[in-house]
Amino acid sequence: MNFPILSSLILLPSIGALFLFFTKSDKKNNFTGKYVALFTSAVNFFLSIYLWILFDPTTSEFQFVEERIWIKDLINYKVGVDGISILFILLTTFITPLCIISVNNSIKERLSEFLIAVLIMESFMIGVFCSLDLVIFYLFFEAGLIPMFLIIGIWGGARRVYSAFKFFLYTLLGSVLMLVAIITIYWLNGTTDVVELYNSGIDIKYQNLLWLAFFSSFAVKTPMWPVHTWLPDAHVEAPTAGSVLLAAILLKMAGYGFIRFSLGLFPAASEIFTPLIYTLSVIAIIFTSFIALMQEDMKKLIAYSSVAHMGYVTLGIFTIQQQGIEGSIIQMISHGLVSAALFLCVGVVYDRMHSRLINTYGGIVSIIPKYSILFMLFTLAALGLPGTSGFVGEFLILMGAFKDNFLVAVIASLGVIIGAAYMLWLYKRVVFGKLINTDLKQMFDLNRSELFILSCLAVPTLFFGFYPDPLINTIEVSISDLIDQYNFKLASKT
């Protein structure tokens, strides 16, 4: 197998973007522009499916590795996937085409620029998930800021400038420390190649500081309490497709980073800082759930619920239990699907009524029944009802947590109840009740593309809820190996 499948995955969207750039962007061509974008991202999706089929889940080695000299004697371009990263690549390639279909309804002006930004974003995101060199990882991780900044700033809502700046500066501030850490690792070990670093380990003297530097970046990106405040702003102001990308994929970069780098490279430090992560995660789960309960804006509510869900993810990762980490990954995938769908659901009513406030709505169940059914499905998935993918993730995480720390697990389980409260209350206020606002009567039900997008998201949500085996099979070996390595390194003090 010499075909560079991962590089193609990274490059293909960019090539599509380049193609779009050179097609003239008058009204008529916008139409073809969208098909170009859709075609590119769809090809990318099938390519990633093909990657998943070829992927060998019985080994934790990195597969499809490509390595070439990039900066001589300094950095090699190295990409590869293992069980941990492949699902995120699939998630990215799955969500992006749906985003592109969804722009039909929400983006009115500068469409081809928007599509270019989305496609470039896809390139960078795939790059993050398959890079096997710290510098390359950093490059992709940071580069994603540029398109996202523009997506929020150009196509966003009323307070878009504030939100775009907040998003950019918060994330950049977190990341520069990671750059210092990466360069330090280069001087300590003479390489930034992740595989070599896994094998050689990092001097225990430096691990704590390096861990904190990486943490500063990932904590902002996750986002963990108390540096989560950029997220509600960014989500609320971003256009629907932007919110979807942000919630479904961007937030997962940090979770992935925690597993790949914090656990993989700094086991000793991870052990020391686990209480910190537990504390912050539990605060995130309980505190932001309560905040979500009080939100008047639907998007803001879902944004806060994302913070809470990511709290479970970080909790699960640092249990260092097979179930915990598996649960975290499944939770991330599930949250990617569900939060994307929820944002799209909000987008649907927003496009019709131009309001995101909960009290605008009420009693729409009889007016737009199809919408109400799908919205209910995703609401239930978000609160973790058995039979949806949300349940599998949360259940496994809590199982891992009970093994590791009883108290934390109990408190986190309480979070599930609050989670159910705010989601159900949201659903009740929006969909049920008396129809007071008569303007709502003019709303029409889902159109074909909306129905298609939401069904596409509903199918895997339900499927993996009943039958999570394909996911677990893919990640199982990689994770158990990661944990073995972790414990081995911990025992040998390196």
Place this chain on the structure above:
Amino acid sequence: MENLQLVLPEIFLSLSIMFLLILGVFKKNSSRLVQSLSLAVLIVTAVITFNETIGIIETKLFNNSIIIDYLSSLMKIITLLAAFLVLIISSNYLKTFQIFKIEYPILILSSVLGMMVMINSNDLIVFYMGLELQSLALYVLATFNRDQIKSSEAGLKYFVLSALSSGLLLYGCSLIYGFTGSTNFNVIADQLNSNEYALTFGIVFILVGLAFKISAVPFHMWAPDVYEGSPTSVTLFFTMVPKIAALTVFIRFLYVPFLNLIDQWQMILIFLSIASMLFGAIAAIGQTNLKRLVAYSSIGHVGYALAGVAAGTNDGIQSSVIYITIYIIMNLGLFSCLLMLKRDNNYYEKIDDLSGLSKNHPMLALSLLIILFSLAGIPPLAGFFAKFYVFKAVIEQSMYFLAIVGLLSTVVAAFYYLRLIKIMYFDEQKEKYDTDHGFWLKFSLTASTLLILIYFIFPSQLIEVVSRINII
């Protein structure tokens, strides 16, 4: 004779300057001709430099007062090319203000000659001579639009402050001469007695003078005013070319005679670097004039280049040469954009004039967007790599404080670059600007943008070029 061959670029350049001066005096309306000839002279000089000296091993001439080595040849070529580009894109601007005169290219050539002497110098006197030659030409250039009061003010301000700093510098030279008995860098190195505190004073005075020339904090006060007042094309020259020469002298002066005193000057350099990075980032936030903003941003960038010099290793020197090269390319693109903000024979230089640029001039706005993100140091653009190499060298020396402060100030700096992007992309559009910019302006913008954009595909080339710099 062989000696003369090695200084052929300088000889050729000075003879050409005299010839052009005479030509300009005796031939009426010859400004266009002189301009074209000056461009040719710059290119020919660069070619001669490349042919005669680039491969040469380190050679010292004229009683060791001049040094020709890889660093000097490389920096001279960069200087000449930068001057060439400045000259070629400034003609439209000069014509608009009816100051397209023969003096302009000749003054630029003279200051370039001064810089070449500076870059070559291995002796305090030679260095001072070159410095004064370039400064004198720059004073006149700053006032070149003499009918505008701001331009005259800029020139006068620059002259007075620069004279002061030259005085300090000369005083430093005399102290060093007094305590070592020589002005030659190598002799000074041999005679060095590190217990002599007066020597440290000498170094400090010279560093003050150099920091002034390169506009490092706290000797930057002149820069915003002069940059704002000078004609834009001259500002472009100020932000690029003198910094190359000054940086070379920084490297040469600190690493040849005073390498043993590194403990003494390293702290000063770290301070200069940190102060410039932070101050440049913070002070730029409040600016409303684009040229002033560029002034503060260039102060910040000088801080990063000096961070590389402060590292005290060959890696550090190489990284700061890379930094200044990439900085020049970014700056060239930035100023090409500024020179395109023209409507009805009027140039616009307020940041609000960028408002809604992306709707009226999408390509211009996109180029500026790329350049600004690169200046902010966001990967995968060239500006990120410049910073990456510098901090790689800095962290190698375990100077974490410098690295962290430097990287945190990039976050602050990102704010004002983002503000420009916000104005271009998020704000309402205004009137359109002219689009007939002439080939060279468009060329320099396109070329610099593309170089910034695709640098990440070929990052090794630039490293290979600088990897032969070997001072220590």
